Amino acid sequence: MPKFEKGTVQGYKGMQVPFEFIKTEEGTNSLAILLPGAGYTTSSPLFHYSTEAFLNRSVDVLEVNYQYNNEAYDEFSMEELSEAIKHDVKTVLDQEIEGSSYEHFYLIGKSLGTIAMSTELQRPAFRDAKAVWLTPLFQRDDVFQAMLHSPNEGLCFIGDADRCYIKDRYEQIENKPNISAKLFSNVDHSLDSRDGVMESIGALECVINEIRKF
Numbered sequence: 001m002p003k004f005e006k007g008t009v010q011g012y013k014g015m016q017v018p019f020e021f022i023k024t025e026e027g028t029n030s031l032a033i034l035l036p037g038a039g040y041t042t043s044s045p046l047f048h049y050s051t052e053a054f055l056n057r058s059v060d061v062l063e064v065n066y067q068y069n070n071e072a073y074d075e076f077s078m079e080e081l082s083e084a085i086k087h088d089v090k091t092v093l094d095q096e097i098e099g100s101s102y103e104h105f106y107l108i109g110k111s112l113g114t115i116a117m118s119t120e121l122q123r124p125a126f127r128d129a130k131a132v133w134l135t136p137l138f139q140r141d142d143v144f145q146a147m148l149h150s151p152n153e154g155l156c157f158i159g160d161a162d163r164c165y166i167k168d169r170y171e172q173i174e175n176k177p178n179i180s181a182k183l184f185s186n187v188d189h190s191l192d193s194r195d196g197v198m199e200s201i202g203a204l205e206c207v208i209n210e211i212r213k214f
Helices: 045-056 078-096 113-120 141-149 167-174 197-213
Strands: 003-010 016-023 030-035 060-064 104-110 130-134 154-159 179-184
Touching (some): 030 113, 045 060, 113 141, 141 167, 154 167, 167 179
Antiparallel strands (some): 016 060
16 A cells, blocks of 8 residues: 655745645655645546556656635735745745655646746756646746746646637657657647537546556
8 A cells, every 4th residue: 555645845935835645655766746726636537547547557646735815815826836846845845755765756737837847847856857838838938948848758638718828839859759749639728529428538548547557
């Protein structure tokens, strides 16, 4: 049975940032780091099933469970929220992985999480990390440029009904040889299909299958 360890760090402006470390019973040198969206948490389907897939492959999982939907952040501008998530993720990772014995890393970021992911991929420990971009914020130059210039092997998933989808930018990422990109028709920012439940389940299945094989 996996071992669950919960903790918190003091994050941006002294606010508490919870995280959960899920460690396989047999021990491993591989770690997946989950960076969710503001409202799409690590208990939501994409992350729930990704966690199961990684644990089944004897990969430990670190979930950074920042809570930016909390009213304490209501007055934050998008710029300040961006600074907060970069600071908070860095603080958790500095504490939990620096000096660890992990050799192989996966970073999985969704929406807001891709902001922190863009910065963290510059960390020396993540030079060879595999990156999964779920509904990346293409409208942000920092996220787009990080994806465009990243040498990391990656996956990218987004729908053409997503408010963050930008055709030209997606096509540039799609043409990168080190990133496998998938565009879902009539699918929104939650990776839910406007065509119905079964289509949404199909998109979810596609994403998890690709992550499982990654």
